[in-house]
Amino acid sequence: MEHSPPPFFKRGPAPLVRLLFFASLSLALLVLDARFRYTETVRGTLALVVYPIQRIATAPIEFLEGVGGYFSTQAQLLDENAALRAQVLANSQDALRFQSAQAESAQLRRMLGAADKPQVRATPAEILYAGRDPYSHKVFIDRGGKHGVQPGSPVADETGVVGQVTRVHPLLSEVTLLTDPDQAIPVQVLRNGLRAVAFGGGNSGTLELRFMPANAEIRDGDRLVTSGIDGTYPAGLPVATVVNIERDAEQTFARVICKPAAGVDRGRFVLVLSEEGKRPARPDDVQPGRERRLDKTRRARIKEAAKEPAKAEAKETDVAR
Amino acid sequence: MSQDRSILVPARASTIVASFALALFLDFLPWRDLRLVPDFVALVLAFWCVRQPRLVGLGIAWALGLVSDAGNGVLLGQHALAYSVLAFLAVWMSRRILWFGPGQQALHVAVMLLLAQGVVLLVRLAAGDQFPGWPIIVGPLAGAALWPMLTWLLLLPQRRPPREQTI
Numbered sequence: 001m002e003h004s005p006p007p008f009f010k011r012g013p014a015p016l017v018r019l020l021f022f023a024s025l026s027l028a029l030l031v032l033d034a035r036f037r038y039t040e041t042v043r044g045t046l047a048l049v050v051y052p053i054q055r056i057a058t059a060p061i062e063f064l065e066g067v068g069g070y071f072s073t074q075a076q077l078l079d080e081n082a083a084l085r086a087q088v089l090a091n092s093q094d095a096l097r098f099q100s101a102q103a104e105s106a107q108l109r110r111m112l113g114a115a116d117k118p119q120v121r122a123t124p125a126e127i128l129y130a131g132r133d134p135y136s137h138k139v140f141i142d143r144g145g146k147h148g149v150q151p152g153s154p155v156a157d158e159t160g161v162v163g164q165v166t167r168v169h170p171l172l173s174e175v176t177l178l179t180d181p182d183q184a185i186p187v188q189v190l191r192n193g194l195r196a197v198a199f200g201g202g203n204s205g206t207l208e209l210r211f212m213p214a215n216a217e218i219r220d221g222d223r224l225v226t227s228g229i230d231g232t233y234p235a236g237l238p239v240a241t242v243v244n245i246e247r248d249a250e251q252t253f254a255r256v257i258c259k260p261a262a263g264v265d266r267g268r269f270v271l272v273l274s275e276e277g278k279r280p281a282r283p284d285d286v287q288p289g290r291e292r293r294l295d296k297t298r299r300a301r302i303k304e305a306a307k308e309p310a311k312a313e314a315k316e317t318d319v320a321r
Numbered sequence: 322m323s324q325d326r327s328i329l330v331p332a333r334a335s336t337i338v339a340s341f342a343l344a345l346f347l348d349f350l351p352w353r354d355l356r357l358v359p360d361f362v363a364l365v366l367a368f369w370c371v372r373q374p375r376l377v378g379l380g381i382a383w384a385l386g387l388v389s390d391a392g393n394g395v396l397l398g399q400h401a402l403a404y405s406v407l408a409f410l411a412v413w414m415s416r417r418i419l420w421f422g423p424g425q426q427a428l429h430v431a432v433m434l435l436l437a438q439g440v441v442l443l444v445r446l447a448a449g450d451q452f453p454g455w456p457i458i459v460g461p462l463a464g465a466a467l468w469p470m471l472t473w474l475l476l477l478p479q480r481r482p483p484r485e486q487t488i
Binding site: 015016018019021022023025026027028029030032033034039042043045047050051053054056060126129130133134135136138140167181202203223248 | 342345346347350352355356378379380381382383386387388390391392393394395396397398399401402405406409412423444445448450451453454457
């Protein structure tokens with residue numbers, strides 16, 4: 001080992017040196033991404049590079065579905081048609097009732113002088129693939145910034161809320177599912193209007209209501225809908241059903257487990273909801289830490305005060321020019 | 322190379338690129354439980370690092386890791402780091418690994434893939450994620466189990482027809 005001959009060919013730096021170089025590069029990227037989110041443009045470009053492969057990857061499923069559809073029998077189609085027709089009938093009745101209820105609620109709101117509920121626009125999208133990441137629960141949909149998807153928009157399917165758009169690339173966007181441990185959604189118990197926040201339960205595929213007092217008025221089978229007080233999710237969308245409640249006298253909070261209403265891990269088509277009407281802007285968050293840091297020393301404050309008129313003057317001269 | 326005595330045609334760059342594209346494609350397929358599915362990109366990367374350490378090395382590994390990170394919407398750099406470590410191990414061990422038969426090669430690969438998975442796990446735990454459960458080690462083991470088949474498949478373009486060999 002010690003008496004290795006001098007290399008005949010130039011091979012560049014030693015592997016260990018290269019490893020250290022690339023490892024430190026990766027670590028720098030990781031810190032930039034996790035702490036500061038500086039890397040969104042790089043990510044967007046790279047995502048565009050792999051987009052064709054992703055599209056191709058979903059092709060076999062479409063193909064198989066096509067083949068399956070081709071061989072589905074006449075009887076099946078007839079049955080399905082009948083079922084769909086019955087459903088349309090039921091739905092149309094619901095729709096009529098919804099229209100009258102909406103008109104009535106608008107009238108009542110006018111009487112109360114409350115603001116109109118914002119209109120919600122729905123963009124249909126198809127789930128391309130699930131992110132290859134067992135640590136989080138994300139899917140990618142085939143609508144992106146080019147189709148007008150906004151980050152933060154709620155995503156729902158025909159039975160309820162699926163998740164939220166967390167990142168928008170030009171041609172596709174990333175949706176964090178409700179079951180992601182980092183995802184929270186404000187909900188309301190349909191039966192009595194009790195408000196709560198549901199957090200994702202991770203790999204169990206459930207949701208959990210945290211910080212519910214042990215004596216909270218909630219039962220198995222209660223349906224949870226969005227409360228709409230966060231300004232992100234429209235009010236009244238089904239979210240989950242309570243399946244299990246553990247009340248322990250020793251614990252301050254009850255453990256409430258819920259099952260998502262929507263097919264969070266099934267289904268291929270979703271709706272991206274976006275609000276047409278603008279809500280009033282949220283008041284600024286007060287950040288005590290930052291304020292304290294700003295006027296840490298009196299000298300800094302005096303300096304700031306001295307700079308202010310100078311700035312104002314500069315602006316005025318700019319305008320004059 | 323005790324098992325495989327046939328002389329191989331040098332690997333073409335097009336084969337390597339195609340195999341990586343195919344591996345990315347397999348990774349992007351909508352799998353049901355990702356913890357049980359091997360990371361095909363890591364597997365193919367390990368293969369080329371072992372077979373062609375002069376052609377495929379840390380730079381390619383790092384770039385592939387970035388692409389994988391962006392495509393999967395995970396922390397940018399986590400796979401880049403893991404693949405760099407994997408490529409380093411594979412290049413470093415390539416001489417040794419090629420002396421063994423397919424089964425023992427797979428054992429070496431299992432260790433390398435597990436280490437790469439461990440790097441990802443450490444990064445995610447440091448970033449504040451939860452431990453996703455022990456099934457997470459099934460993926461690398463499944464990948465190692467695929468190694469003999471992968472070797473056979475990826476060496477196909479490099480094999481000569483038997484008639485040519487007798488000359």
